[in-house]
Amino acid sequence: MQHGSQAKVRATIYLPHNVLDEARNAAVHLAGYPARLTLTQFAENAFRAELRRLKALYNQGQDFPRRDEDLRGGRPIAA
Numbered sequence: 791m792q793h794g795s796q797a798k799v800r801a802t803i804y805l806p807h808n809v810l811d812e813a814r815n816a817a818v819h820l821a822g823y824p825a826r827l828t829l830t831q832f833a834e835n836a837f838r839a840e841l842r843r844l845k846a847l848y849n850q851g852q853d854f855p856r857r858d859e860d861l862r863g864g865r866p867i868a869a
Contacts, residue, residue: 798830813832813833816832
């Protein structure tokens with residue numbers, strides 16, 4: 791799934807070890823023809839799929855409003 795040639799940025803996220811290990815296994819297994827999957831492509835595809843799901847579920851399929859500030863680390867914001 792190609793989505794233009796936007797510049798990539800580095801993001802640090804923390805995942806359960808088993809989830810990351812399984813994703814790495816899939817990326818290595820699918821690195822060759824025909825999928826030619828990389829871990830970056832895997833993560834981008836997963837983010838896009840989850841964003842589509844969340845938009846449909848919580849925002850009538852529309853993009854979420856732009857945030858006014860960067861995310862902060864720590865506990866989630868309570869609603």
